[in-house]
Amino acid sequence: MARMTEHQQQRGRIIGIGGVFFKSADHERLRDWYAENLGIVHGKDGAGFKWPTVSDPSPANASPGKPESHDDTANEYLTAWSIFPGAWEPYRPE
Numbered sequence: 001m002a003r004m005t006e007h008q009q010q011r012g013r014i015i016g017i018g019g020v021f022f023k024s025a026d027h028e029r030l031r032d033w034y035a036e037n038l039g040i041v042h043g044k045d046g047a048g049f050k051w052p053t054v055s056d057p058s059p060a061n062a063s064p065g066k067p068e069s070h071d072d073t074a075n076e077y078l079t080a081w082s083i084f085p086g087a088w089e090p091y092r093p094e
Contacts, residue, residue, distance in 0.1 A: 016051065016077055016079065017079050018079065018080065019079060019080035019081065019082070020079065020080070020081050020082075021080070021081075021082050021084065022083060022084070023083070023084045023085065023086050023088055024083055024084075024085075024086055025086035026086075027083045027084060027085045027086065030083050031083050034083070040081060042081070042082070042083060045082070046080055046081055046082030046083075047080075047081040047082070048078045048079065048080055048081065049078065049079045049081065050076050050077070050078055051076070051077055051078075051079065
C-alpha cells in the first residue's frame with residue numbers, strides 16, 4: 001500500500017461511499033438480476049453493505065499487517081444501494 005504524502009494527509013481522504021443510486025426502465029428485472037447473479041437482494045428500501053472503519057484513519061492504522069483495524073464493530077457504517085424506476089423524479093414538486 002502506498003503511503004500518503006504530507007499534502008494528502010493535510011487535505012484528508014475519502015473513507016467510504018454513502019450510496020449508489022440509479023434508475024432503470026426495467027428496475028424490477030434489474031433488481032432480480034443483481035439478486036440472482038451478485039447476491040444483492042433489493043428490499044423495500046433497497047440494499048445496504050455494512051463495512052467497518054478504523055477509529056483513527058491515519059496512514060499508520062491503514063497499513064497492511066494491521067487486521068485488527070478492520071475488527072472495530074463500534075464503527076460500522078453502511079453504503080446504500082437502490083435501483084429506482086426509470087420515470088422516478090425524486091425532487092419534482094407534487
